[in-house]
Amino acid sequence: MQTVKMVVTGPFNAGKTAFIQAVSEIDVVSTERKISSEAERIKETTTVAMDFGRITVDDDLVLYLFGTPGQKRFDFMWEILSEGMLGFIVIVDSARPETFREAKSILETFRAYAPTPYVVAANKQDMPDAWDVEDLRIALRIDSKIKLLPCVAPDKESVKAILLELLYSILEEMNEK
Numbered sequence: 001m002q003t004v005k006m007v008v009t010g011p012f013n014a015g016k017t018a019f020i021q022a023v024s025e026i027d028v029v030s031t032e033r034k035i036s037s038e039a040e041r042i043k044e045t046t047t048v049a050m051d052f053g054r055i056t057v058d059d060d061l062v063l064y065l066f067g068t069p070g071q072k073r074f075d076f077m078w079e080i081l082s083e084g085m086l087g088f089i090v091i092v093d094s095a096r097p098e099t100f101r102e103a104k105s106i107l108e109t110f111r112a113y114a115p116t117p118y119v120v121a122a123n124k125q126d127m128p129d130a131w132d133v134e135d136l137r138i139a140l141r142i143d144s145k146i147k148l149l150p151c152v153a154p155d156k157e158s159v160k161a162i163l164l165e166l167l168y169s170i171l172e173e174m175n176e177k
């Protein structure tokens with residue numbers, strides 16, 4: 001049995017928890033807490049430590065998904081969660097351009113933790129004001145070699161497609177070694 005650890009990261013409210021919940025075959029172990037600060041109250045709760053989910057790909061391959069908190073004050077968890085990861089996914093809220101800069105900075109932070117493959121998920125593509133994937137690539141200055149995929153986190157199929165793309169990149173890199 002082979003297990004692959006993937007980290008799901010990105011800015012506050014980007015959809016990391018929703019992404020893991022959509023595909024996990026176990027009840028996601030989550031650490032949602034009520035949001036106390038008025039400024040961040042665009043939703044009721046936020047992840048304060050991590051999300052944990054699992055998805056079986058086939059008889060001998062299981063993915064373990066670790067979601068990070070999005071808020072800066074919990075970023076001490078990021079490096080801990082990145083321990084042993086074989087790849088990571090950066091979730092971007094395509095409808096909130098004011099978060100793009102932070103998404104890029106989180107991407108760079110995780111690249112510095114480990115030189116693993118990663119993919120970028122252009123989430124919330126169902127929202128009317130969502131940026132197109134290719135516009136997002138330009139705004140975030142993501143190299144054409146990096147996979148940047150459309151995503152609607154509550155839609156299981158779109159999440160699966162992204163996990164598979166990351167898995168392919170991970171397996172490809174293993175074969176090169």
Ligand SMILES: Nc1nc2c(ncn2[C@@H]2O[C@H](COP(=O)(O)OP(=O)(O)OP(=O)(O)O)[C@@H](O)[C@H]2O)c(=O)[nH]1
Nearest residue numbers: 012013014015016017018046047069070124152153
């Ligand atoms: N329309 C739409 N809403 C989404 C999508 N993904 C997530 N949401 C909503 O966006 C909000 C934030 O989702 P979460 O999964 O809590 O985001 P998060 O990245 O885990 O947030 P933090 O843990 O607080 O950083 C919730 O209200 C979700 O229902 C999507 O693809 N489309």
Ligand SMILES: [Mg+2]
Nearest residue numbers: 016017046047
């Ligand atoms: Mg969360």
